[in-house]
Amino acid sequence: MKAFRWLVTIVALAFAASAFAQTRPNGFSVILLLGETQGSGSSDALPPAPGVRKALNDVKDFLPYKSYRVVDSQWMRSGSTRMKGPDDQEYEVEVTDVDQMIPSPMRPKPGVLRVAFKLQDAGAAQNSSEEFGRSIQAAELEKQLQHDRALLPNAQGPMAEEQKTRIERLQKQLRLVRAKKLIDSQFEMEIGETVVVGTSKIGGGDKGLVVLLTSVAAGK
Amino acid sequence: MKDLKQRLVDGDPIAHEPAMSDADVQAMRRAIVVEARRQPARSPMSSWPRPLALAAALAACLVLGISIGVRISDNAPVIVPSRASRPASDVRRQLQMTSPGGTRIIWTFHQEFDL
Numbered sequence: 001m002k003a004f005r006w007l008v009t010i011v012a013l014a015f016a017a018s019a020f021a022q023t024r025p026n027g028f029s030v031i032l033l034l035g036e037t038q039g040s041g042s043s044d045a046l047p048p049a050p051g052v053r054k055a056l057n058d059v060k061d062f063l064p065y066k067s068y069r070v071v072d073s074q075w076m077r078s079g080s081t082r083m084k085g086p087d088d089q090e091y092e093v094e095v096t097d098v099d100q101m102i103p104s105p106m107r108p109k110p111g112v113l114r115v116a117f118k119l120q121d122a123g124a125a126q127n128s129s130e131e132f133g134r135s136i137q138a139a140e141l142e143k144q145l146q147h148d149r150a151l152l153p154n155a156q157g158p159m160a161e162e163q164k165t166r167i168e169r170l171q172k173q174l175r176l177v178r179a180k181k182l183i184d185s186q187f188e189m190e191i192g193e194t195v196v197v198g199t200s201k202i203g204g205g206d207k208g209l210v211v212l213l214t215s216v217a218a219g220k
Numbered sequence: 221m222k223d224l225k226q227r228l229v230d231g232d233p234i235a236h237e238p239a240m241s242d243a244d245v246q247a248m249r250r251a252i253v254v255e256a257r258r259q260p261a262r263s264p265m266s267s268w269p270r271p272l273a274l275a276a277a278l279a280a281c282l283v284l285g286i287s288i289g290v291r292i293s294d295n296a297p298v299i300v301p302s303r304a305s306r307p308a309s310d311v312r313r314q315l316q317m318t319s320p321g322g323t324r325i326i327w328t329f330h331q332e333f334d335l
Contacts, residue, residue: 058321086335183328185314196325201333202313209335
């Protein structure tokens with residue numbers, strides 16, 4: 001009887017300690033790079049953290065890009081933020097420490113986090129039905145764009161200027177409509193580890209977005 | 221004429237047996253009392269922890285279910301390579317690999333990716 005009470009007390013204390021440890025938020029360093037197969041840009045703008053440089057050096061042989069350019073970097077707690085991409089494109093970045101969101105006694109290992117990482121164009125569709133609606137809208141806009149481009153060589157003077165403005169506006173609209181989720185991934189990472197998360201066109205393409213994600217222990 | 225009920229009563233062998241002697245009755249009673257005393261007393265443990273054990277089992281199932289649910293979430297691409305369900309216009313594939321230096325790479329390919 002006494003032993004049972006002791007056992008219950010110990011288990012309750014263990015759960016409480018686990019919950020307390022999980023409430024201490026961890027931080028993340030997010031560095032957004034543009035990888036290009038052309039050009040000879042260097043990665044000198046990288047933060048001096050040796051772990052980050054080592055991670056990029058490690059993956060260079062795996063990725064097809066010759067140059068890497070830092071486009072934005074941020075420190076953040078679990079949550080979401082906006083980051084600037086190339087050509088003033090904006091991205092929404094969300095990093096979640098899953099075990100902090102849903103405390104669970106079944107954590108992977110001490111010092112290991114389960115991280116959900118999302119990167120999407122700003123204003124991306126949130127569900128499949130919205131994506132479907134937008135794909136129809138994009139098809140309409142593309143038709144209009146082709147039509148206006150076809151008319152451009154014949155336009156002269158103020159008409160040509162007006163046509164160009166219209167094309168630019170359509171291109172912007174098309175970009176917004178095509179905004180989509182780029183990365184949606186969940187993985188485990190050790191505290192202090194840098195994981196390289198990236199996206200590109202199937203087959204490689206000539207450009208890719210590369211994110212160097214480093215987890216930092218709470219209180220550091 | 222005897223009816224069926226009367227015939228059954230008349231034919232019951234126990235009704236014609238002599239009653240048990242007082243000594244036999246006492247012997248039977250003693251045997252029952254002795255056997256009853258030999259049984260272990262019911263401990264308080266056996267009475268109150270039943271609801272607690274049930275609650276603990278339910279809590280354990282709940283924790284297990286949530287943990288499995290979190291791990292096998294739809295958003296978690298755990299199969300490598302995986303193919304997310306997207307509209308036909310945006311096919312996605314995800315690869316996870318580890319470099320010789322130990323750095324992990326998680327790469328998502330899009331059919332339509334434009335920078």
